[in-house]
Amino acid sequence: MRQSSIGHFHYHSGILHCEGISAELLAKEFGTPLYVYSRATLVQQFQAIRTAFMEIPTTICFSVKSCSTLAILDVLRENGAGFDIVSGGELFRVVKAGGDPRKTVYSGVGKTDAEIVQALELDILMFNVESEAELDNIQNIAASLGRVATVALRLNPDVDPHTHAKTTTGKKENKFGIDFASASRIIHNIAQQPNIRLLGIDLHLGSPIYDVNPYRQAMEKVYEFVTQHRSPRSPLEYINAGGGYGIVYRNQKVPSFAAYADAIIPWVKKLGCRLIIEPGRSIAGNAAVLLTKVIYDKDNGHKYFTIVDAGMNDLVRPAMYDSYHFCWPVRSAEPPPADLFSSHLAESYFHREDEEKKTDFSHRDLDVSGLRRSDIVGPICESSDCFAKGRRIPPPNRGDILALFSAGAYGFSMASTYNSRPRAAEVMVDGDHCRVIRARETYASLINGEIL
Numbered sequence: 469m470r471q472s473s474i475g476h477f478h479y480h481s482g483i484l485h486c487e488g489i490s491a492e493l494l495a496k497e498f499g500t501p502l503y504v505y506s507r508a509t510l511v512q513q514f515q516a517i518r519t520a521f522m523e524i525p526t527t528i529c530f531s532v533k534s535c536s537t538l539a540i541l542d543v544l545r546e547n548g549a550g551f552d553i554v555s556g557g558e559l560f561r562v563v564k565a566g567g568d569p570r571k572t573v574y575s576g577v578g579k580t581d582a583e584i585v586q587a588l589e590l591d592i593l594m595f596n597v598e599s600e601a602e603l604d605n606i607q608n609i610a611a612s613l614g615r616v617a618t619v620a621l622r623l624n625p626d627v628d629p630h631t632h633a634k635t636t637t638g639k640k641e642n643k644f645g646i647d648f649a650s651a652s653r654i655i656h657n658i659a660q661q662p663n664i665r666l667l668g669i670d671l672h673l674g675s676p677i678y679d680v681n682p683y684r685q686a687m688e689k690v691y692e693f694v695t696q697h698r699s700p701r702s703p704l705e706y707i708n709a710g711g712g713y714g715i716v717y718r719n720q721k722v723p724s725f726a727a728y729a730d731a732i733i734p735w736v737k738k739l740g741c742r743l744i745i746e747p748g749r750s751i752a753g754n755a756a757v758l759l760t761k762v763i764y765d766k767d768n769g770h771k772y773f774t775i776v777d778a779g780m781n782d783l784v785r786p787a788m789y790d791s792y793h794f795c796w797p798v799r800s801a802e803p804p805p806a807d808l809f810s811s812h813l814a815e816s817y818f819h820r821e822d823e824e825k826k827t828d829f830s831h832r833d834l835d836v837s838g839l840r841r842s843d844i845v846g847p848i849c850e851s852s853d854c855f856a857k858g859r860r861i862p863p864p865n866r867g868d869i870l871a872l873f874s875a876g877a878y879g880f881s882m883a884s885t886y887n888s889r890p891r892a893a894e895v896m897v898d899g900d901h902c903r904v905i906r907a908r909e910t911y912a913s914l915i916n917g918e919i920l
């Protein structure tokens with residue numbers, strides 16, 4: 469039988485397993501929708517990044533927004549990760565998971581006074597400052613607390629990362645970062661801000677980025693900026709290159725971590741700086757699948773709809789970014805295209821899908837491999853509650869469990885209770901063991917805090 473795998477998710481005797489445990493058993497025991505994480509994949513990805521960036525001192529700050537459940541943060545902390553946060557709530561999570569505030573950097577354009585106080589009191593490594601107004605505010609708050617705030621300026625390098633418009637952050641039309649002219653002025657005036665210590669320069673281009681050249685272009689601009697603006701008052705000893713490394717969702721060509729490192733490291737090395745990076749997706753993305761049960765298969769005379777019990781509240785990426793998640797039954801006589809995403813067979817699966825989509829989504833017949841097209845949709849009352857359009861899968865039966873792959877990053881962390889749907893449970897598998905890392909929400913938890 470063909471072997472099909474992605475990371476530590478693999479088909480064994482026609483059944484999807486996460487490490488040593490059958491996904492079908494997990495769905496039976498814990499119910500659906502269910503996020504299933506592989507601990508081994510998290511550790512493997514983190515260590516692969518560490519190895520790729522080993523040549524210079526590098527702090528890997530896992531991007532908490534990508535996957536913020538405490539047990540996930542704990543695994544990464546245990547392996548040496550620092551954290552990249554964007555809110556007081558994320559800082560709270562980092563501390564609860566035993567993370568070190570001294571290895572925590574704080575990005576985001578709208579840090580409130582209360583959040584700045586919280587971060588100063590916990591003595592985080594640095595704020596990634598996104599505007600002059602924010603810097604002035606941090607100065608005032610730090611002065612009132614009798615502290616010195618350590619900061620990096622987040623530059624907006626105006627480089628196009630060629631990714632989805634909604635996840636591009638480093639172009640001048642985006643709200644993120646500071647333009648170079650304003651950054652020069654800020655550094656020139658920094659002497660008037662005695663409670664600020666400017667430690668470095670930061671950037672984040674967008675996500676996911678499948679080409680290393682935007683990193684090279686941005687780092688070259690940063691290199692020139694730092695050589696011109698460094699001084700004893702502003703030592704600029706850290707460069708933070710952000711995150712954004714791509715992962716395989718289907719058959720994309722993904723640069724190796726070494727290729728990203730090759731685009732970034734030489735500039736940092738020439739400056740003699742320490743490096744910070746903020747990967748999220750590349751660590752967590754392929755560390756989880758979302759299991760969901762087929763509730764009904766519906767034929768409207770024009771096309772089929774496979775209606776599942778997960779909705780856009782559980783995994784919003786397809787609705788929000790038109791993103792692709794490979795989907796396949798966890799029990800399947802016909803395993804998915806071998807090696808799921810990287811093989812020759814997978815190539816032809818994806819190619820055929822693209823070709824047919826150009827014309828029509830509604831091919832109603834089984835194809836030669838016994839696959840049939842349907843829209844895979846959730847139960848939410850929105851037409852955008854759709855995980856896949858015209859997707860070729862084996863014709864499903866009511867009660868079948870499907871896996872939506874590559875769901876670990878921006879999956880559960882973006883989940884909501886829209887349509888008053890309790891959020892899914894999360895389990896983590898470690899070899900032959902598994903444990904619930906977040907209990908399924910209940911109707912009671914849905915109204916927690918509400919007042920009649």
Ligand SMILES: Cc1ncc(COP(=O)(O)O)c(C=O)c1O
Pocket residue numbers: 531534552575576637672674675676710711712713746747748749750877
């Ligand atoms: C400032 C910042 N750093 C890091 C990341 C993580 O990006 P990724 O998950 O693609 O590595 C993001 C995500 O958008 C971000 O906004």
